[in-house]
Amino acid sequence: MAGACVSGGAGADARPGSSIRVMLFDLDDCLLAHSRAVAIGLARARAETGGAVAAADPDTELRRWRELEEHHYGRWLRGEIDFLEQRRERARGFLAPFGIAPTPDEALGWFDRYMVGYRASWSLFDDVLPALDALERAVPGIRFGVITNGDLTFQSEKLEAIGLAARIEHVIASGEVGVAKPAAGIFDLAAAAFGEPVSACAYIGDRLRTDATGAHDAGMLGLWLDRPLEALGVPVEAGAVPPGVVRLTTLLDLPAAVAAPHAAGTSPGTSSPAPRRSPTGTT
Numbered sequence: 001m002a003g004a005c006v007s008g009g010a011g012a013d014a015r016p017g018s019s020i021r022v023m024l025f026d027l028d029d030c031l032l033a034h035s036r037a038v039a040i041g042l043a044r045a046r047a048e049t050g051g052a053v054a055a056a057d058p059d060t061e062l063r064r065w066r067e068l069e070e071h072h073y074g075r076w077l078r079g080e081i082d083f084l085e086q087r088r089e090r091a092r093g094f095l096a097p098f099g100i101a102p103t104p105d106e107a108l109g110w111f112d113r114y115m116v117g118y119r120a121s122w123s124l125f126d127d128v129l130p131a132l133d134a135l136e137r138a139v140p141g142i143r144f145g146v147i148t149n150g151d152l153t154f155q156s157e158k159l160e161a162i163g164l165a166a167r168i169e170h171v172i173a174s175g176e177v178g179v180a181k182p183a184a185g186i187f188d189l190a191a192a193a194f195g196e197p198v199s200a201c202a203y204i205g206d207r208l209r210t211d212a213t214g215a216h217d218a219g220m221l222g223l224w225l226d227r228p229l230e231a232l233g234v235p236v237e238a239g240a241v242p243p244g245v246v247r248l249t250t251l252l253d254l255p256a257a258v259a260a261p262h263a264a265g266t267s268p269g270t271s272s273p274a275p276r277r278s279p280t281g282t283t
Helices: 034-049 051-055 058-077 083-098 104-120 128-138 152-161 184-194 208-218 251-259
Strands: 022-025 143-148 170-173 201-205 221-225 236-240 246-248 273-277
Touching: 022 184, 034 051, 034 058, 034 104, 051 083, 058 083, 083 104, 128 251, 143 152, 143 184, 152 170, 170 184, 184 201, 184 208, 201 208, 201 251, 208 221, 221 251, 246 251
Parallel strands: 022 143, 022 201, 143 170, 201 221, 221 246
Antiparallel strands: 236 273
């Protein structure tokens, strides 16, 4: 596991000495190895489809599937289509270049076949449990929650499957509350669920803009978990870590980042260019 890389700079909104009492997490590709499960699920669905779909280049098809995920999941987040329709649209879009035009039921059936492999591959990243244990030692009484751009029932199923449900006090899901990251409203709702001000909360996720910057702009300590996911079809943009946002490469360094004196909105060092991932969906 790579060591921490912390970047950012002291900003005007620094609140030295404030303490973090609530640690909030993104779910997919932060706690749960979502992109790995996506790759496995897609490979299984392609193999079952056979023909040209199975024979196509796996890296190209995985990137294309992730692009469809980002586009249509984003449409659902914006309220343009319902949750099942975004799944149908992703299946239709994926199969179209192969001359396959499924009916609505066939499209959803193909997506369901993808979901078999995806669900079977849900797993925790290796750094999650050690980080949670270390956080509890470093910050006695700290409470854990999740903020996710997703469907509450589906995301809760993931937490149960990976064994984290009992440690997560509140799950704030965009599909339930009607507002999605990076809007400040969802971070405000999460803080309110714990009965704490946003300044007493920290939030970490794998997306710089949607997760870390969104949390920081809402008044939380925003932490970006820069996991190396490019080989799994996750798109990357060039960008820089904004001042006041903390960049980590492993959750193992989260306790030190949260307990440090700069934990209320600033981080040591200066801003530096770093890759930035585009938003991706949560299936």
